[in-house]
Amino acid sequence: MKIVKVSGDVTIKRTVDGGTEAQRETVKEIIANVRSNGDDALKAYTEKFDSVMLEALQVEQEEIKEAYQHVDSKLVEIIKEAAANIRSYHEKQLRPSWLTTEENGTILGQKVTPLDSVGVYVPGGTAAYPSSVLMNVIPAKVAGVKRIVMVSPPGEDGSIPAGVLVAADLAGVKEIYKVGGAQAIAALAYGTKTIAPVDKITGPGNIYVALAKREVFGDVDIDMIAGPSEIAVLADDTAKADEVAADLLSQAEHDVRASSVLVTPSMALAEAVQREVEVQCAALPRREIAEQSIRDFGAIYVAANMEEVVETVNQLAPEHLEIMTANGMELLGKIRHAGAIFIGRYSSEPVGDYFAGPNHVLPTNGTARFSSPLSVDDFQKKSSIISYSEQALRDNGSKIAEFARLEGLEAHARAVESRLKKQ
Amino acid sequence: MKIVKVSGDVTIKRTVDGGTEAQRETVKEIIANVRSNGDDALKAYTEKFDSVMLEALQVEQEEIKEAYQHVDSKLVEIIKEAAANIRSYHEKQLRPSWLTTEENGTILGQKVTPLDSVGVYVPGGTAAYPSSVLMNVIPAKVAGVKRIVMVSPPGEDGSIPAGVLVAADLAGVKEIYKVGGAQAIAALAYGTKTIAPVDKITGPGNIYVALAKREVFGDVDIDMIAGPSEIAVLADDTAKADEVAADLLSQAEHDVRASSVLVTPSMALAEAVQREVEVQCAALPRREIAEQSIRDFGAIYVAANMEEVVETVNQLAPEHLEIMTANGMELLGKIRHAGAIFIGRYSSEPVGDYFAGPNHVLPTNGTARFSSPLSVDDFQKKSSIISYSEQALRDNGSKIAEFARLEGLEAHARAVESRLKKQ
Incomplete structure (x- = not known):
């Protein structure tokens, strides 16, 4: 992991995958086909891309019951506890409608109304994360959205991973369809005989899903289109090098394009973390991904003093920021741009990824300068009132x-x- | 104005101008040129499109002082009062950062931070509306944005309309540049020697401005891209036909593509409004625009009962909704989708366009299903806190x-x- 002395402006090295012309054409074609041929198109694409011929698109109650048999009951309890924490945090984001009155009879106000319906996309295969189900569904539920639909591509056996189904059930999803890719996004946006259309689509996906979301945007709302994950650790020499390294690697194992950065005024810490990253990385199951990510998108920035450290972090506007200094809280006011801020050595990023309660859907790619974590606000809208x-x-x-x-x-x-x- | 009996689903007839391929190419070229050649490109485009050679892009303090000489002092007072009302309403939207603590030492929270910088686009010519300056700038100011930049194309004499400069000054803008079109959006997004880049761009504009905003979106944030303006009037037979007609026409005079709709259970009101629209329209200075708009995009929907009226309005999801019924407030809870809701016969839409306080930048084109009026929220972002x-x-x-x-x-x-x- 390279050590770089900060001088002037610093930016995280990032890649945004905008898709190729051919991919964009494919997506447009898929959307047009779903709009014309509805369920038939969905089933044909599912056969083509997911190698399974489905009779019914909708997941049945029986399959959900069955899913519980395939998830360790201790894990079910952990998912329940995480869901409760996420629910509790997001309930604090709820805002009331309000009115003001004046003596001359003027009434002004703001009415807050949940969206009617929301679709949540959940990727298939190894990216089928139960935590992602919780993080997308629960804020919509808390917001008061009446109809929450989940879509996810089936495996070759025609099923959706048990962990995903259990998480969806615990989060309160009542309508789940076995369909993925651009065809799923088209169905959510425009509807088919089986799948009624929704007003907003959220959730991560591959490049086809991302391009399809861009394409339907305007007809329906979408959440942000996330780039590769990022972490910046802001640490002084009170931080433990092995813990900093472990956190950098937890980001790096996600994706070869993930970005893990340390910003510190301490050259001693920089060198110690550099050594630790090498040692720990060698022992990881996802070693190759982490290694490449650290090599291509990792960096240790050494700044002249804490002021320069903070300024560098604000320039980076990272998705995740960990503060591991003598007194992290006192830096909070100086941090202007970060998706989520983890304070203190016991607030390792996975605490927020799964369990603590705040949302793990966060602005990537420097957009923390103007964007926010997914929240209840994303599932409600406001109307002005004038009387x-x-x-x-x-x-x-x-x-x-x-x-x-x-x-x-x-x-x-x-x-x-x-x-x-x-x- | 045609009368239509409601049966089944109803949608407002709308047009969205997505631009031509040639326009999109032009916009891309302009953006690339501004990124390469900075101020020189801005001045060259201003000479080409606005027919004026500028020495300096920035409006000087002297010009703002001068502008006050060209606006009636009574109007200056009205603008000041409108600004105070807008400020007061938007201050009620402010939300605090919050923290929760648990006995085991867990701290969770949400930090609210203003954006660093915002650019407001103001169209030139007859579309240079002082009210639009107030509605875009004041929420940003209330949100705590430190740097608010305004851009607007100069007239052939190299000046910006006095009303716009006065409104900008009263709203607290300190940085104004004489540049419009796609070149202004490029300068705000990527910066030039004179104009430092911003984090978000808001404000209405022509098709080139709209396409440029789409193009830079992601590198910076943008507000919604507004379609033609819309009004739906929900009225029973207690409403005065002349007032309903006047309100429909106030929308229709904006634009030949504006949409004015009445939804009522009363055929008697429908017919009376139809007659009034014809009479009043004939006497308007902008008669031709209003006539065409009413003909192409206007309609009077007659529904079987109040329930069907409300359902029709929710399907329309109009930008502006006026409720003129015996008791408007009691319908408020049933209205799910509308940008702004005006209640009672004394709440004519222009009350909200200029003066009452709520924002006049509202979701068009049915996007009130999932979007909100421009607000303080659009100029702040949140960071999660986990300790x-x-x-x-x-x-x-x-x-x-x-x-x-x-x-x-x-x-x-x-x-x-x-x-x-x-x-």
């Missing part, structure tokens, strides 16, 4: 009409005056 | 490690265990 009394309009109507005329909009002025001219 | 104590990790660490192993991520498990194995 003027006769008195309020008599007090302000001529000013409103004058403003409208300044902008050359005479019918606006007359709409107001149509009320004022009457007794 | 586990040693005790909290000892209580939960093995569960977290087990969950990680369920997902096949061994380094995640080891990161947690690296802390637990020590005394």
Whole structure:
């Protein structure tokens, strides 16, 4: 892992996969086909891409019951506890509708309403993460979304992984379909005979899923399109090198394009972490992925002082930030850009990935400068409320009409005056 | 204006201008040129498109002072009062950061941070609306954004309309540049020598501006891309036909593609409004625009009963909704989808366009199903906070490690265990 002295602006080296022209064409074709041929197209693509001919797309209650037999009951309890923590955290994000009243009869306000329906995409194969089900479904549930649909590509035996089904059931999903890829996104956006359309689609997926989400965006809402995962560790010489290294590697094992960075004022820590990463990496099952990720996207930045460390972190705007310093809390106010902030040596990133409660769907690729973790807000929308009394309009109507005329909009002025001219 | 009996699903007829291939190519070329040639490119495009050679891009303090001489002082006072109302409403949207603590030392929370910098686009010519300046700038200011930049194309005399400059000054903008079109969006997204880049771009614009915003999205954030304006009036036979007609026409005068719709259970009201629209329209300065808009995108929907009226409105998900019924407030709970809801006969839409306080930047094109009015939330972002104590990790660490192993991520498990194995 290379050590770099900070001088001037620093950015995390990142790659964004925008897809090829051919991939974009394929996705457009799939969407058009699903819009024309509905369920038949879904089944044909499932046969083609997932190598299984399905009779029914929807997962039956029986299959969910069965799934519980295939997950260790101790794990079911852990998933339940994680779900409870996630629910409890997201309930704190709920905001009430509000109204204000004035003596002249004016009422202004903001009404908060859940979305009618949401679709959650869950990848198949080794990327079928139960934690991802919890993190996408529970905020929607807490927001009050009535219809939550899950889609996931089936394996060759026509089933969805037991852990995913159990997580979906515990999170409260009542409608699950065995369909993946761009065809699943098309079905969620435009509907088929079996799958009614939804208003918003969330959840991670491969490049075809990402391109399909971009394509349907506008007709329905989508969540962010996530890039490879990132961690920045901000540490001083009170940090333990082995723990810092372990955390960097936990990010690196995700993906060869994941980015793991240490920012520190301490050259001693930098060198110790460099050694530890090498040693620990060699002993990992996913060693090859982690090695390549560390080599291509990892770095240890050594800054002149803590001020420069903080400024570097703000420039990076990392998805995950761990603060391992003598007093982490006192740096919190200085951190402007980070998806999730883990404070102290006992707050290793996996604590947040699975269990603590905050969402693990976080802004990647520097977008923490302007984006937020997935939250209850993403599953609700607001409507403004305006109610003027006769008195309020008599007090302000001529000013409103004058403003409208300044902008050359005479019918606006007359709409107001149509009320004022009457007794 | 045609009268249609509701039967089954109803949708507002809408057009979305996605631009032509040639326009998209032009926009890409302009962006590339601004990225390569910076200020020189901006000045060259301003000469080409706005017919003026500028020496300096930035508006000087002197020009702002001068602008006040060209706006009626009574209007300045009206703009000030509108700004105060807008500020007061948006301050109620502010949300605090929060923390929760548990006895075992766990701290979880959510930190709310303003964006560092925002760019507001203001169209030129007849679409240079002071109200649009207030509605875009004030929420950013209230959110705590430190740097707010405004861009607007100059007229042939090299100036920006006085009303726009006065509104910008009253809203607290300190940095204004004379540049418009796709070149302005490129400058805001990527920066030039004169214009430092921003993190988010908001504000309406023509098709080139809209395409440029789409193009830079991801590198910076953008607000929604607005379609033509829409109003739905929900009225029973207590409503005054002349007032309903005046409100429909105030929307129709905006744009030939604007959409004005009445939904009512009363055929008598429908027919009276139909007549009033014809009479009032004939007397409008922007008659031709309003006429075409009403003809192409207007409709009066007559439903069997109030329940069907409400369901129709929810299907339409209009940008603006006016409720003119015997008791408007009692319908509020049934309205699921609308950008802004105006209740009662004295709440004519222009009340909200200019003055009352809620934002006039609203979701169009049915996106009120999942989108919200522009708000303080759009200029802040959240970071999750996670701090586990040693005790909290000892209580939960093995569960977290087990969950990680369920997902096949061994380094995640080891990161947690690296802390637990020590005394």
